[in-house]
Amino acid sequence: MFSDYLTESERQLVEKARVFGEEHFTEENVSRWYKEGGIPGDVAEAYRCSDLGYLGFSPERGGPDVSYTAQIAILAELTKSAGAIMPFQSQLLDFQVISRFANEEQMNMILKRYEETSRPCFCTAISDAGSGSDALGYRTTVRKKDGKLVLSGEKVFVANGQHTPYIMVSAKDLTEESDFISAMPSFWLIPSSCEGVSALPINKIGQKIIPFAALRFDNVELKPEWRLGTPYQALSQFQSILDIGRCIICAGSVGLAQAAFDDAVHHANARKIRDRRIGDFQQIGLMLTEMNSMLINMKAHINHACRSIEQGSGAKLAVALMKKYVPATAGEVANRAMQIFGGAGYTDSSRVGRIWIDCRGSQYAVGTDQIMVNIASRAILDKYAEQ
Ligand SMILES: Cc1cc2nc3c(=O)[nH]c(=O)nc-3n(C[C@H](O)[C@H](O)[C@H](O)COP(=O)(O)OP(=O)(O)OC[C@H]3O[C@@H](n4cnc5c(N)ncnc54)[C@H](O)[C@@H]3O)c2cc1C
Known part of the structure; x- marks a missing residue:
């Protein structure tokens, strides 16, 4: 591709x-x-x-x-x-x-x-219950109590959260009396078997091959060596994982969109009504044309974002533009594919309905469409203010 x-x-x-x-x-x-x-x-x-x-x-x-x-x-x-x-x-x-x-x-x-x-031995628990979009507004905290490190809070929508022996968890670091450190996320790799850790499944409506869970941490005692990285690196590391994570989500989206497009084109050629293939109906042709353009645009966005990350310049804007555009547009492609399939698109006799619902989930994962607009619009204003 x-x-x-x-x-x-x-x-x-x-x-x-x-x-x-x-x-x-x-x-x-x-x-x-x-x-x-x-x-x-x-x-x-x-x-x-x-x-x-x-x-x-x-x-x-x-x-x-x-x-x-x-x-x-x-x-x-x-x-x-x-x-x-x-x-x-x-x-x-x-x-x-x-x-x-x-x-x-x-x-x-x-x-x-x-x-x-x-299988990966850990899951990545970042989204706090009640403040998923607010990446630094964590309610999950690590504090010192009686000389011990204690983790408390709740994470939601954690992919594979119930099934991994370890959890990579982010938390507000309140272990030092330092405004700088308490403003940073801290990251920990902890065994799921620790006392005070519990997991509850959450029923997703799509992307069902990867199950979801909510994770609770009730005064979980941490060992210092479970900390990942250092407080001073945490923010830049966090930003870099968001950038690459958003590219990965978009890779899934464009793969889904390509599958929907391929299936729709095949169906538009194969399905005949009064001896005419449905692809020859102008409105079906319009949908195929739009889908093809969208795919080209999605790939260009992804390539632009990946190149910006690799070259170390302009990644913030390129990634936000990509993540705003690609998952939603993949959903548009899948939506048109369902229409081209007629009623069969709304059944499990074709896979386009599943593709559509899987596309939808990516409009939230690693940052919602709305958060991408916030990031992109600020970056656009800054970029052009500098010129
Ligand atoms: C398929 C999928 C996989 C996921 N995998 C993981 C995972 O493995 N690990 C993990 O930790 N999390 C995971 N998540 C969670 C995901 O990161 C969050 O759902 C996402 O960050 C949004 O947080 P929220 O659901 O709490 O929504 P909220 O933050 O409650 O947002 C609700 C609505 O308000 C909007 N909103 C919020 N703040 C603003 C603002 N400042 N400006 C404008 N609009 C705003 C949002 O865009 C949204 O529309 C996954 C989610 C999905 C759907």
């Missing part, structure tokens, strides 16, 4: 993603995994053992030496094959996130667990 922007070896990895999808993501499998809320162990293991399995880790950790754009292209290809948001999306995000924060010892533990189980 992004082949113009990739090297030959990166293109080969994207091709491997296509082949992996073709082998494992039959519609029968994907719809079963959707009902069951996860992929089976043999598919997770096949993925880990493939050339894609360590995507998101640095090359020193066994990850492929590829650009962000290539990582996005690989994920988009996997999502396109499945026609559903797959666990490889949250896995790529988790690996990218942890690579920025974890020290040698934490990283070795994570890699060892991954080798043993072929």
Whole structure:
């Protein structure tokens, strides 16, 4: 999908993603995994053992030496094959996130667990109950009580929150009497088995291959060595994970949109009414035309954002523009695909309805459309005020 922007070896990895999808993501499998809320162990293991399995880790950790754009292209290809948001999306995000924060010892533990189980051993719990959009307005806190570090609060909508042995959790750091530190997020990698940690499933309406949970932390005693990174790095690390996380979400979105488009074009060619293929009806043709333009625009936004991150300039605006545009537009593409399928689009006899509902979830994950407008509009004003 992004082949113009990739090297030959990166293109080969994207091709491997296509082949992996073709082998494992039959519609029968994907719809079963959707009902069951996860992929089976043999598919997770096949993925880990493939050339894609360590995507998101640095090359020193066994990850492929590829650009962000290539990582996005690989994920988009996997999502396109499945026609559903797959666990490889949250896995790529988790690996990218942890690579920025974890020290040698934490990283070795994570890699060892991954080798043993072929699944990420932690989930990423950032969104506070009651203040998900307010990234620095956490109510979850770490304080010192009787000389001990204590975590309290509640996180919601945590992908895989009930199923991982560790949790990466963010909290307001009230351990020091310092205004600077208390304004920073702090990050911790804690065992889910700690006393005071509880998880409750939340029923999602889409993206059902990745289950959701709410996590409660009731006076959980933390060990200092569970801290990820240092207070002084936390904010810039947090910003960088938001940027890459937003690209990853958009990769899933464009993969879904491409799948919906491909299915719709196929249907518009195959379905005949009075011996005419429906694609020849002008209004169906208009929808296909709009969908194709939207796909081109989505890819351009993603490429622009990935390049801005790689080049270290203008990422804030490029990422916000992308995240505002791509998930919502993917939903528009899927919506048109459903219309082209007629009534069948509103049943589970085609996958476009599932694609549409999976697209919708990405308008919230790692920052809502509205928050993207806030970020983009401020960045636009600043950018042009400087000139
Ligand atoms: C599919 C999916 C996967 C997710 N995965 C994870 C995960 O793994 N880990 C995790 O921690 N979280 C995850 N989330 C949570 C996600 O990050 C939050 O849903 C999101 O940040 C919004 O927070 P909220 O739901 O609390 O909405 P709220 O913050 O309550 O927002 C409600 C509404 O108000 C708007 N709003 C809020 N503030 C402003 C403002 N300043 N200006 C304008 N409008 C505003 C919002 O845009 C929204 O429309 C996931 C969510 C989804 C849907």
